[in-house]
Amino acid sequence: MSRDDATTNETAESIDTSPLDPADPDATPAVVAARSEGEPPDTAEIRDLAAAAGYAVVGEVTQRRREDPTYDLGRGKAEELMRLAADAGAEAVIYDGGLSPGQTFSLGDLLPSGTAVIDRPRLALELFADAADSRAADRQLELARLRYELPRLREAVARDASEDVRLQPEGDSRVLDVEKRIESAERALDEIADDRAARRAERRDAGLDLVALAGYTNAGKSTLARRLADEVDDPEFGDGGGPRDADRDDNGEGEPADRDGPLAVADRPFETLSTTTRRATVGGRRALLTDTVGFLDGLPHESVRSFRTTIDAIRAADCAVLVVDASDDRADLRRKLTASLSAIEATDGPVIPVLSKADEVGADGLAAAVEAYEDAVADLDPRDAPVVDALRPPVPVSVRDGTGLADLADAVADALPTATATVEAPNGGAAQAALSWAYDRGVVAGVDYGSETVAVELAGRPDVVAEAERRFADAPSS
Numbered sequence: 001m002s003r004d005d006a007t008t009n010e011t012a013e014s015i016d017t018s019p020l021d022p023a024d025p026d027a028t029p030a031v032v033a034a035r036s037e038g039e040p041p042d043t044a045e046i047r048d049l050a051a052a053a054g055y056a057v058v059g060e061v062t063q064r065r066r067e068d069p070t071y072d073l074g075r076g077k078a079e080e081l082m083r084l085a086a087d088a089g090a091e092a093v094i095y096d097g098g099l100s101p102g103q104t105f106s107l108g109d110l111l112p113s114g115t116a117v118i119d120r121p122r123l124a125l126e127l128f129a130d131a132a133d134s135r136a137a138d139r140q141l142e143l144a145r146l147r148y149e150l151p152r153l154r155e156a157v158a159r160d161a162s163e164d165v166r167l168q169p170e171g172d173s174r175v176l177d178v179e180k181r182i183e184s185a186e187r188a189l190d191e192i193a194d195d196r197a198a199r200r201a202e203r204r205d206a207g208l209d210l211v212a213l214a215g216y217t218n219a220g221k222s223t224l225a226r227r228l229a230d231e232v233d234d235p236e237f238g239d240g241g242g243p244r245d246a247d248r249d250d251n252g253e254g255e256p257a258d259r260d261g262p263l264a265v266a267d268r269p270f271e272t273l274s275t276t277t278r279r280a281t282v283g284g285r286r287a288l289l290t291d292t293v294g295f296l297d298g299l300p301h302e303s304v305r306s307f308r309t310t311i312d313a314i315r316a317a318d319c320a321v322l323v324v325d326a327s328d329d330r331a332d333l334r335r336k337l338t339a340s341l342s343a344i345e346a347t348d349g350p351v352i353p354v355l356s357k358a359d360e361v362g363a364d365g366l367a368a369a370v371e372a373y374e375d376a377v378a379d380l381d382p383r384d385a386p387v388v389d390a391l392r393p394p395v396p397v398s399v400r401d402g403t404g405l406a407d408l409a410d411a412v413a414d415a416l417p418t419a420t421a422t423v424e425a426p427n428g429g430a431a432q433a434a435l436s437w438a439y440d441r442g443v444v445a446g447v448d449y450g451s452e453t454v455a456v457e458l459a460g461r462p463d464v465v466a467e468a469e470r471r472f473a474d475a476p477s478s
């Protein structure tokens, strides 16, 4: 698959999502480099990301040591990397970690001229740039990219400036320009976020519960969303997805109703790049289910913050479902879970962890995943990730064979804010109007007609139940 192919707007089913063939003539040859202090570096994930972004990995250099201020790697290893890149004809070095602007430049100076230095955050940006599929995704990508570029531009200007005070980064016109563009992108995103918040309030007033699916990239969020969603979409609510229209106004409103993004599923990172919302009936509750963009380990906080529609949808949900891939090994499960919980930070509502792909592991594997999950959560400091206090017990689920779906529905229904009340009103036009109002908002659990009265059992969102009670109480007695 060429990189251009990845930008088409076909649905997931028709996109070839197989990992890039290393022999692909369009792929850019690249060497992967990784350093870690503890365990030997595991390059499986960075290789997958590189392949998905259109690189063919032609070599690898890894090192166990503490960070070197100049190259991140030690000098000897950096020189080995330089030789390998030259011998292998690499056009890029993919660095599994975040490099400071200074380290990026130092490595670039050391490497054969023209070799791009791409650290993990930049690789993630490239993956997004390949596939951003809605205006909100575009905006967020732009902001993330500008925030990434700014310190590097400052470094470049400072390097050029040396002694010349007039060329210091603070006053440089390119730096000022990027700063201005960041402000403007932030303002545009604020508007989109305000608009989403207003829509969330409207949907809640209409009696709908807001459920968000969160988790690491490729965890199985969209697959679960598809399984839980009713046939009817709620196209006004998500980022939109579908083909983008550059000429449209950019206030984040008014994605055309027929442009809802497909709930694309694929075994590749960042298949979903826009939040997408569908209606779903979960545990008898009428919900709006938002599928979100997956998290990735090793991105700076600022970059994660740029994906604001995802973070907001998760934090503001009445209940978030955190999808954790049970088929990962212990170390990956912990790393991805920690990255996801740190990115979420805190939520307004409870969080139900789902151990997904249960069909891929046996009973022992599932028990091991539960244990790995619980150990990882126990090691997290709630001061760093207050969301740990919102976690409910984990629910193993397989969409493939249906395992745990009923348990998940029960857990969601149980986690949603609920009030119950029984009201009785004289049967008549006013009571019927109140009843129809309550039916519209999905809070009628039972109706009992007496000779002159109607008794209604209400259950559902507390604010909506309270309003229904008021309406019945106001029904005139004759």
Ligand SMILES: Nc1nc2c(ncn2[C@@H]2O[C@H](COP(=O)(O)OP(=O)(O)OP(=O)(O)O)[C@@H](O)[C@H]2O)c(=O)[nH]1
Residues within 6 Å of the ligand: 215, 216, 217, 218, 219, 220, 221, 222, 223, 224, 264, 265, 266, 267, 268, 269, 270, 271, 272, 273, 293, 294, 295, 356, 357, 358, 359, 360, 397, 398, 399, 400, 401
């Ligand atoms: N065996 C098995 N595979 C699953 C299950 N659920 C999802 N998968 C596979 O996991 C891969 C990722 O699924 P997605 O639903 O696209 O994952 P996602 O979390 O939405 O990923 P991003 O949008 O990239 O963040 C796909 O190949 C799915 O077919 C499951 O229950 N069992």
Ligand SMILES: [Mg+2]
Residues within 6 Å of the ligand: 221, 222, 223, 264, 265, 271, 272, 291, 292
């Ligand atoms: Mg997805």
